[in-house]
Amino acid sequence: MSNRTYQSGAAKRKKAAKAKEDISKYLPLTSFLLVQKSKPVVSEDVFLCPTSNFVSIDSALLPNETLEIQQELEPEQEPEPEQESEPAQVPEPVQEPEPAQEPESNQIKTYPNATTKTTQETDPALWHQLSQEAQSFWISNGPSMCQNNDGSFKNSERLSCGQKRYLSKSCFRRELHNGEFVNCEWLLYSPSTGSVFCFACTLFSSKHSNFSTTGFDDWKNALKCISGHENGSEHHKNMLTYSSRQRESGQLDSVLLKQLHNKQLYWQNVLKRIVAVVKFLSSRGLPFRGNNETIGSEQNGNYLGTLELLSQFDPFLHEHMKKHGNSGKGNTSYLSANICEEFICLMGNKVLSEIISELKKAKYYSISVDSTPDLSHVDQLTFTVRYVKDLAPVERFLQFVPIHGHGAEHLETVVLNLLQENEISISDCRGQSYDNASNMAGQYSGLQKRIKDKSESALFIPCAGHSLNLVGNSAAGCCLEAIIFFDFVQCLYNFFSASTHRWQVLLSFVGKGKKIVKQLSGTRWSACADAVTCLHDSYDEIKKALEFLIKDISQSKETQNDAQNLITKITTFEIVFLTIFWNDILCHFNETSKILQKENLNLDVAVRILKSLLHFIKDLRSQFENYQEKAKILLPNTDYRDSSNRTKKRS
Numbered sequence: 018m019s020n021r022t023y024q025s026g027a028a029k030r031k032k033a034a035k036a037k038e039d040i041s042k043y044l045p046l047t048s049f050l051l052v053q054k055s056k057p058v059v060s061e062d063v064f065l066c067p068t069s070n071f072v073s074i075d076s077a078l079l080p081n082e083t084l085e086i087q088q089e090l091e092p093e094q095e096p097e098p099e100q101e102s103e104p105a106q107v108p109e110p111v112q113e114p115e116p117a118q119e120p121e122s123n124q125i126k127t128y129p130n131a132t133t134k135t136t137q138e139t140d141p142a143l144w145h146q147l148s149q150e151a152q153s154f155w156i157s158n159g160p161s162m163c164q165n166n167d168g169s170f171k172n173s174e175r176l177s178c179g180q181k182r183y184l185s186k187s188c189f190r191r192e193l194h195n196g197e198f199v200n201c202e203w204l205l206y207s208p209s210t211g212s213v214f215c216f217a218c219t220l221f222s223s224k225h226s227n228f229s230t231t232g233f234d235d236w237k238n239a240l241k242c243i244s245g246h247e248n249g250s251e252h253h254k255n256m257l258t259y260s261s262r263q264r265e266s267g268q269l270d271s272v273l274l275k276q277l278h279n280k281q282l283y284w285q286n287v288l289k290r291i292v293a294v295v296k297f298l299s300s301r302g303l304p305f306r307g308n309n310e311t312i313g314s315e316q317n318g319n320y321l322g323t324l325e326l327l328s329q330f331d332p333f334l335h336e337h338m339k340k341h342g343n344s345g346k347g348n349t350s351y352l353s354a355n356i357c358e359e360f361i362c363l364m365g366n367k368v369l370s371e372i373i374s375e376l377k378k379a380k381y382y383s384i385s386v387d388s389t390p391d392l393s394h395v396d397q398l399t400f401t402v403r404y405v406k407d408l409a410p411v412e413r414f415l416q417f418v419p420i421h422g423h424g425a426e427h428l429e430t431v432v433l434n435l436l437q438e439n440e441i442s443i444s445d446c447r448g449q450s451y452d453n454a455s456n457m458a459g460q461y462s463g464l465q466k467r468i469k470d471k472s473e474s475a476l477f478i479p480c481a482g483h484s485l486n487l488v489g490n491s492a493a494g495c496c497l498e499a500i501i502f503f504d505f506v507q508c509l510y511n512f513f514s515a516s517t518h519r520w521q522v523l524l525s526f527v528g529k530g531k532k533i534v535k536q537l538s539g540t541r542w543s544a545c546a547d548a549v550t551c552l553h554d555s556y557d558e559i560k561k562a563l564e565f566l567i568k569d570i571s572q573s574k575e576t577q578n579d580a581q582n583l584i585t586k587i588t589t590f591e592i593v594f595l596t597i598f599w600n601d602i603l604c605h606f607n608e609t610s611k612i613l614q615k616e617n618l619n620l621d622v623a624v625r626i627l628k629s630l631l632h633f634i635k636d637l638r639s640q641f642e643n644y645q646e647k648a649k650i651l652l653p654n655t656d657y658r659d660s661s662n663r664t665k666k667r668s
């Protein structure tokens with residue numbers, strides 16, 4: 018015997034298939050987003066006020082709406098006719114006494130609730146090949162003429178478990194919570210076959226089902242199956258078709274359509290709130306889901322958490338979550354993670370199509386592509402486009418594309434596929450901008466060359482921000498003094514940040530509102546400016562903090578030693594000189610870099626700003642004495658460490 022406690026592969030597959038089947042039964046979200054051409058039952062703006070929602074929807078709903086909503090919760094099940102379900106759970110229709118007479122099948126009939134006589138066939142079992150004319154007739158006149166529920170149901174006799182059963186009139190009625198009964202408008206009785214049909218499904222459904230083609234006659238499970246059919250997606254779809262066709266034919270809404278509209282209205286209002294939450298979270302880049310997706314749990318994530326918060330002030334949402342929250346798989350609540358993801362997907366596609374249409378309107382565009390690994394170590398290609406809108410340049414992120422290599426050929430395929438998928442013509446590409454890596458910028462087989470072969474006008478301009486970063490980094494990297502200096506800045510940060518006590522000492526000396534030592538930035542070199550500016554602005558205070566730590570006997574010998582080493586370095590003339598010197602250079606670099614990254618930057622400004630930076634740097638060559646003077650003011654009576662060594666050697 019196996020002792021395993023986990024599920025087998027087959028069991029898991031079965032479970033997954035069941036889950037998929039359950040999901041496929043839900044109505045697609047888009048079915049609730051149909052724009053209603055007819056006058057809505059309740060005006061739209063009423064629903065914007067959270068407190069009025071509850072009242073409005075309640076009063077907009079027909080008395081039986083509450084029942085319908087509850088039924089929406091029930092899993093859609095249409096048990097096979099031969100399958101016996103637990104009789105205890107299903108209320109059996111009351112057996113009708115054997116009917117005495119069958120209504121005569123006259124060709125011309127009059128109906129108590131209809132004002133017209135008809136020559137049309139009123140038996141739905143005989144509607145197999147309904148003419149256009151007959152279909153139009155039923156669309157305009159509705160189901161009341163062909164329900165056939167006023168006579169007897171003699172032909173509905175069926176044998177079930179050795180017992181005669183008949184269709185009950187109670188199947189045509191539904192009891193509301195308040196005890197009131199309403200007519201089940203869509204259900205039709207066929208006197209010839211003794212079975213029942215669905216009005217909308219018989220008219221419009223292309224699928225084979227008991228209610229649309231053969232007729233339903235499992236009277237033992239009648240109530241459950243009728244309710245199940247009414248809440249099924251196919252029935253809903255056909256009712257919508259009926260509704261729109263009737264609207265086209267200029268008919269006023271019948272009770273049936275009002276019921277349908279109210280149901281739609283209810284779910285639209287649920288979805289409005291869900292859309293608002295999804296929009297709110299996604300616009301702020303917040304994560305959606307938590308570890309536990311149960312309403313009421315503190316770990317249920319931002320999506321359910323925000324809905325819970327809203328429900329505290331929104332009685333409609335509160336009521337919905339109370340009834341439908343945590344209803345489990347197979348039940349419709351539109352609160353699940355699947356719905357949430359479907360919405361994110363729909364919204365993402367909408368935003369993308371909006372950008373694409375703007376781009377196509379502008380006709381000419383340029384592309385900017387770079388790759389970076391994400392948290393799950395998948396390399397993602399960031400695809401950005403730039404075009405002109407209202408006489409100003411706009412830069413839009415299109416999408417992330419996972420890539421499997423960095424070869425120019427692969428990248429070319431990815432870029433061209435993405436453009437093709439969005440029906441953007443490569444021949445309208447007027448510019449491309451990447452970093453300076455050889456696979457991107459390569460002159461002979463880089464991505465830029467390959468794109469240029471496809472579209473000659475796609476001029477390649479290396480990313481100015483990337484280039485500036487590279488120039489600065491390389492220039493500083495080839496100077497030993499600069500390396501030693503930046504190493505010292507990093508050591509200073511490491512020393513103070515390693516202990517909270519040291520950090521507090523530093524804070525007490527530097528005081529509020531002044532900059533504190535910072536770490537060097539590994540990615541954006543110009544951001545080293547922050548770290549150097551802190552050292553420059555708070556030089557004396559940092560020195561005093563180090564002196565305090567050396568004298569503090571409560572500190573360990575190691576700390577005192579480290580502080581001593583740092584103070585020896587910080588009081589050298591070279592460090593002071595370089596602090597002032599690099600502070601100036603980096604501030605200019607940083608400002609230039611920020612301008613180069615601006616969305617509305619154009620080539621002219623980029624060239625001018627780079628020329629200005631070059632001019633400034635060149636000018637520094639003649640400023641040596643000035644910097645020396647400044648350093649001497651900050652640290653008087655000190656000279657270069659190296660010069661004293663050299664003097665000794667020479668003497």
Ligand SMILES: [Zn+2]
Nearest residue numbers: 215217218252
């Ligand atoms: Zn139906």
